Structures are given as C-alpha cells and as structure tokens.
Amino acid sequence: MAKLFYGTSTEPIDIDDRMLAHVKVVVATKLRRGESFTLSWVHGPDQPVGRSTIWLQPSIPLRFVFDSEQPEALDQNLLKRLANDANSSRGLSLDVALAEPATASASARPAPQGQKVARSLARAA
Numbered sequence: 001m002a003k004l005f006y007g008t009s010t011e012p013i014d015i016d017d018r019m020l021a022h023v024k025v026v027v028a029t030k031l032r033r034g035e036s037f038t039l040s041w042v043h044g045p046d047q048p049v050g051r052s053t054i055w056l057q058p059s060i061p062l063r064f065v066f067d068s069e070q071p072e073a074l075d076q077n078l079l080k081r082l083a084n085d086a087n088s089s090r091g092l093s094l095d096v097a098l099a100e101p102a103t104a105s106a107s108a109r110p111a112p113q114g115q116k117v118a119r120s121l122a123r124a125a
Contacts, residue, residue, distance in 0.1 A: 005063040006054055012065070014044065015094065021072035024064045026082045026092065031058045038091030053091070 002020040003012035015023065023039075030037055036057035043050050056062070066072075086092040 002067055003065040005061075005065070007060050013041070017066050017068050018072045019094065020064060020066065022074060022078050022082055023092070023094070025074065025079055026086050027056060027062065029083070030086055031056065031062075034058055037086050039094070040091060041094040051095070 001014045002017040003014055004020060004023070005012050027039075036055065038053050039056055040051060040053040043052065082092060
C-alpha cells in the first residue's frame with residue numbers, strides 16, 4: 001500500500017501502489033500548470049464511515065511513497081479518465097476511479113476492489 005502525505009500532517013492517505021502511480025501523474029501535471037482541484041475518497045474500513053476531500057494546490061506540500069521499488073505500468077485510459085475527473089467541477093474522486101472499469105493493458109494489473117483507499121485527513125485540511 002502506497003502513501004500520500006498531504007501538507008504537514010504525519011497521517012498518510014493509504015492508496016494502492018498502482019492507483020497512486022496514476023494519481024501522481026495527474027496531480028503533478030495539474031500542479032505544474034498551477035491548477036488547483038479537489039481529491040476525494042471514501043474512508044477505509046478502519047475509519048469512521050464517511051468520505052474526505054482535500055484541496056490540492058501548488059503551495060501545499062505532497063509526498064508520494066510507494067511500497068514497490070519498481071515503477072508501476074501506467075494505463076493511458078485510466079490516466080485520461082482521472083485527468084478528466086480532476087478537470088471537472090467534481091474533482092478527482094478515488095472511489096469513482098476504482099468503481100469504474102478501466103480498460104487495462106495486458107501488462108497492467110487491475111486495482112484491487114475493496115481496498116483500504118485512505119485515512120481521513122480532515123483535521124489536517
């Protein structure tokens with residue numbers, strides 16, 4: 001399970017390595033352009049029921065930490081879908097990205113369903 005550290009919080013958002021690799025590309029592209037947007041997720045099973053949303057902008061520190069030493073194979077269709085979501089008024093939603101089937105390439109493994117997507121960072125936002 002990879003981790004996304006947001007702001008100065010020491011509590012990470014836990015995301016599957018493959019999904020975070022895709023999110024990293026979308027986030028880096030948008031922030032490099034100076035574009036702000038939201039990132040949302042449904043709380044994991046060890047968290048109170050609900051969902052969280054954070055505001056991503058270039059001045060808020062982010063750190064991506066992956067369990068895997070090797071970079072993940074990126075699915076161009078998934079990247080396009082995530083980029084479109086990030087550009088929408090809804091923002092990037094990890095639970096929607098996991099729920100919608102991606103046309104994954106033969107070499108890319110599918111994201112596991114029912115995974116613990118994230119820990120709540122409401123107090124850090």
